[in-house]
Amino acid sequence: MEMDTTANERHAALKRKANDSINEILNFGQSSTSPQKRCKKAQRQKLRDIDAYKKIIKTYKAPLWYGCAVSPRDLADFGWACVKKNSVQCVECDQHLSTTLPNICKVSYNVYNCSLKEIHEKMVTAHRSTCKLRSGAPPFRLIEPTxxxxxxxxxxxxxxxxxxxxxxxxxxxxxxxxxxxxxxxxxxxxxxxxxxxxxxxxxxxxxxxxxxxxxxxxxxxxxxxxxxxxxxxxxxxxxxxxxxxxxxxxxxxxxxLNAKNRISSRYADSAIFKEAFAARRLLDNSLSTIITPSII
Incomplete structure (x- = not known):
C-alpha cells in the first residue's frame, strides 16, 4: 500500500512538471501573472525614471556627440550625460568619464575591443562609491502599460x-x-x-x-x-x-487592440503548438483521473 502511494505521488509530481513545461510553451511571450499581481510586484521594484532618461539622452547630439562604438543608451542607463566631446558626466555624483577610443585603423582589433570593454566597466566603477546610479537603471518595461x-x-x-x-x-x-x-x-x-x-x-x-x-x-x-x-x-x-x-x-x-493574449499567427498553425495542446489535454485528463485529493 505504501509503495502504491509513493508511486502515485511520484507519477503525480512528474505529470505536474510536464504540465507546467507545456504551459510555458503555450504561454510563450505571455505573462502568467494577473495585472493585480504584476502591479504589487512592481511596487516593490525600482521603477525607471523615463523623464530623467529622456533628459540625459538629449545631450547626445552634435556638436558635443558625434557618435562612437559606445551606445548613448548604455551611458544614459548609468546616468552619464554628454558634457563635451568624448567626455560624459554623471548627473548624480558629477564624476567624469572619457569615451575616447583608439583609431580602429591604427590599432589591432584586440586593443580596440579592450578599450571598449574598459569604458563599459568604467560606466560602473567611475561613479563615486555612494552614487545610486552605479547599479544602472531598471528595464524600460518592468510592467506593461495600460x-x-x-x-x-x-x-x-x-x-x-x-x-x-x-x-x-x-x-x-x-x-x-x-x-x-x-x-x-x-x-x-x-x-x-x-x-x-x-x-x-x-x-x-x-x-x-x-x-x-x-x-x-x-x-x-x-x-x-x-x-x-x-x-x-x-x-x-x-x-x-x-x-x-x-x-x-x-x-x-x-x-x-486587445490582441496581447492571442497566439501569434506565426505559431497558431504550427505543428509544435498543436502537439502541445493535445499533450496538455491528455495530461489534464490523466491528472484528473489518476491523482487523488489526498495526494494533491
Missing amino acids: SKEIMDGIQNRLGECRTMNDEELQADIPSDVNLPKLDDVPPQFVFVSALGWQVSRLKRGSLLLGCDYCARELAHRSGNKFDPIHNHERWCPRIEMDEQGEPSWQTDLNIV
Whole structure:
C-alpha cells in the first residue's frame, strides 16, 4: 500500500512538471501573472525614471556627440550625460568619464575591443562609491502599460498632425499591422506616432520628426515617404525586440487592440503548438483521473 502511494505521488509530481513545461510553451511571450499581481510586484521594484532618461539622452547630439562604438543608451542607463566631446558626466555624483577610443585603423582589433570593454566597466566603477546610479537603471518595461497610457502617449505625440493634411507625410504601413482608428487623423500619422515620433512643421515645405527615446531628429520634406521604423537609432527602446522577436511598439499596439493574449499567427498553425495542446489535454485528463485529493 505504501509503495502504491509513493508511486502515485511520484507519477503525480512528474505529470505536474510536464504540465507546467507545456504551459510555458503555450504561454510563450505571455505573462502568467494577473495585472493585480504584476502591479504589487512592481511596487516593490525600482521603477525607471523615463523623464530623467529622456533628459540625459538629449545631450547626445552634435556638436558635443558625434557618435562612437559606445551606445548613448548604455551611458544614459548609468546616468552619464554628454558634457563635451568624448567626455560624459554623471548627473548624480558629477564624476567624469572619457569615451575616447583608439583609431580602429591604427590599432589591432584586440586593443580596440579592450578599450571598449574598459569604458563599459568604467560606466560602473567611475561613479563615486555612494552614487545610486552605479547599479544602472531598471528595464524600460518592468510592467506593461495600460491601453489608456499607450493611447495618451500616441495622442500627445500627434500634436500638430491634427492640423496637417493627408498628403504632407507618407509612410508605408506593413500589411500585418493593425492601428487604432482616430477621428480626423490619417492612419500614417497614427502609425508614425505609435512608433514614438513627434511631427511638427519646421518651415514651409518641410517637417521635423523627433523621437524622445533615441534623441533622433530629422528634417523631412513634406509629401515624401518616411520610414518610421528604420529611421530610429539602432539602440532605440521603441524598436527593441522581446523574446518573441516582437518590437516594443508592436506590443503596445497589441495591448491597445486587445490582441496581447492571442497566439501569434506565426505559431497558431504550427505543428509544435498543436502537439502541445493535445499533450496538455491528455495530461489534464490523466491528472484528473489518476491523482487523488489526498495526494494533491
